[in-house]
Amino acid sequence: MKTIAIANQKGGTGKTTTTYNLGIDLTQQGYRVLMVDFDPQGNLSCYCGIPPEKDLDQTITELLMKTSCEKPIENRECVYQTGRKEAAARVDFIPSNLRLAGFELAMGTMMCREVLLKSCLEQYNSQYDYCLIDCSPSVGLLLTNALAAANEIIIPMQAQPFSVVGMSQLTSSIANVQRKINPGLRVKGILLTMTEHTNVSDHYCGQVRSTYGNKIHVFTTEIPRNVKVQESQANAEPTILYDPKINSAKAYIEFAKEVSGYGREEQVFERDEDALNRRYVFLGG
Numbered sequence: 001m002k003t004i005a006i007a008n009q010k011g012g013t014g015k016t017t018t019t020y021n022l023g024i025d026l027t028q029q030g031y032r033v034l035m036v037d038f039d040p041q042g043n044l045s046c047y048c049g050i051p052p053e054k055d056l057d058q059t060i061t062e063l064l065m066k067t068s069c070e071k072p073i074e075n076r077e078c079v080y081q082t083g084r085k086e087a088a089a090r091v092d093f094i095p096s097n098l099r100l101a102g103f104e105l106a107m108g109t110m111m112c113r114e115v116l117l118k119s120c121l122e123q124y125n126s127q128y129d130y131c132l133i134d135c136s137p138s139v140g141l142l143l144t145n146a147l148a149a150a151n152e153i154i155i156p157m158q159a160q161p162f163s164v165v166g167m168s169q170l171t172s173s174i175a176n177v178q179r180k181i182n183p184g185l186r187v188k189g190i191l192l193t194m195t196e197h198t199n200v201s202d203h204y205c206g207q208v209r210s211t212y213g214n215k216i217h218v219f220t221t222e223i224p225r226n227v228k229v230q231e232s233q234a235n236a237e238p239t240i241l242y243d244p245k246i247n248s249a250k251a252y253i254e255f256a257k258e259v260s261g262y263g264r265e266e267q268v269f270e271r272d273e274d275a276l277n278r279r280y281v282f283l284g285g
Contacts, residue, residue, distance in 0.1 A: 001034075001124060003131040004188060004259075005150035009173070010166045011137035014156040014193035016043045017229060017239065018252075019134040023091045024238040025256035031129040034079070035093040036060060038117070038146055039136040040101035048093050049083040049236045061099045063120045068110050073123060089241055092128070100142070107141045114141070114181055118149035139173055147177040152188040154259070155216075156223075159195050159204035167212070189217035191255060194225040221255040224248055 006019045016039070023035045037044035038060060045059075046052050058078040066073050082091050107113045121131055133150060136142040147153065153174060157167070178185050190212060195201050209218050224247045232242035240249045 001121075001126075001128045001131055002152065003121060003133065003150045005133045005135055005146040005153045006156065007133075007135035007143060007146060007153055007170070008155050008157060008166075009137055009139045009143065009170050010162070013137075013158050014191075014223060015039075015137070016047055016134050017233065018154070018156050018191060018193070018223070018255075019044055019132050020047050020091075021238045021240050021249075021252040022256050022259060023093075023130075023132050024089055025240055025253055026130055026260060027089065027091050029256070029260055031260070032127065033091050034124055034128045034131045035091055036117075036121070036131060036133045037094065037096035038100070038133050038142060039096060040098050040104070040142075041136075042095065042097045044093065044134040045095035045097070047233055047236060048080070048091075048095070050080075050095055056095055056097060058095075059099065060094045060096050060117075060120075061103045063094065064100075064103055064107075064116050067116050067119045068107075073120070075123075083236070089238070100136075104141050114144050115148050117145040121149055139169060143173060144177060144181070147174060147185055148181045150182070150185060152186055154188045154191055156191045156193045157208065159192055159201045159208065161204065171216075187216050188259070189219045191219050192222040195222045196225050219255060219258050221251050221258055223251045223255065 006015045006022075008015060019035055023033045026033050035044065035048070042050070042052070045056075050056065060078065063073060063078050078094050079092050080095060082089070082093065107116065110116070112119075117133075124131065133146045135146045155167075155170065174185065174187065190208060192205055192208060195205060205222065212218060226246050226248040228243045228246045229239050229248050232239040235242060239246070240252050243249055
C-alpha cells in the first residue's frame with residue numbers, strides 16, 4: 001500500500017478537495033483506495049457524506065487510542081464508505097471529528113507518539129493500493145504522524161504570496177521527519193490550486209515553478225478556480241462526478257493520472273472483484 005499525505009500547514013489550499021477527487025479517480029482507475037480524515041475539523045468526512053452535526057463514536061481517534069493502549073483493532077473497524085450509488089465511485093474512508101484535537105494534546109505524553117498513525121495503518125497494507133491522508137492545516141503532532149506514516153507527500157498550494165512564503169515552514173517539518181523518523185519520505189510534488197487567468201495568478205505560478213522546480217517536482221496540471229467546486233462540496237459529491245465537463249474536474253482527472261503514472265503497469269495487488277460485496281458501513285443511498 002502506498003500512503004500519500006496531502007498536506008500544507010496553511011488552510012484553504014484545497015487539501016480536502018484534492019484528497020476526495022484523487023481518491024475517487026484512483027478508484028475509477030481500478031485501485032483500492034482508503035482515505036483518512038486526519039483533520040479535527042472533519043471536512044473530508046462531511047465531503048464524504050457525514051452530516052457535521054453527527055457525532056460519530058467510530059473515528060480515527062478511536063483507532064489511535066486503541067493503538068496507544070496496544071489494544072487489537074478489528075477488521076475494518078471505523079472504516080466507512082462514501083454514499084455514492086455508483087459502485088465505481090465508492091471509496092472507503094476513516095472519518096474524524098473534534099475529538100482528534102483533544103487527543104493530539106494527550107499524545108504529548110505518550111510513548112511512540114510520532115508513529116501512532118503509522119501503526120494504525122499497518123493492518124491495511126494488504127487491503128488497499130493507496131491510502132490518502134487529508135492532513136490538518138497546522139504544524140504539530142498530527143502533521144508529524146501523517147508524515148511519519150506516509151511514503152509520499154503532495155502539497156496543494158494556491159498561487160498567492162502567503163502560500164509561497166509559508167512553504168519554508170512546511171519543508172522544514174518535512175526535512176525534520178525525514179531526518180529523525182521517516183527517511184524514506186519523499187515529496188511527490190506541489191499541486192497549484194485555485195489558479196486564475198490573471199497576471200497575479202500567473203506570476204505566482206511562475207514563481208513557484210522557478211523557486212521549487214529544481215528541488216521539488218511541480219505537477220504539470222494546475223487546478224483552476226471554479227464555483228462548481230464549492231457546489232460539489234455543498235452537495236457532498238466529488239467535483240469530477242458532480243460536473244465532469246468543467247475545467248476543474250478535467251484538471252483533477254489529469255492530476256490523478258500524473259499521480260498514478262497513467263495506469264497500472266506495475267500493480268502490486270490485483271483488483272479484488274469481491275470488494276464491492278464486502279460488508280461496509282454505508283452512508284446515504
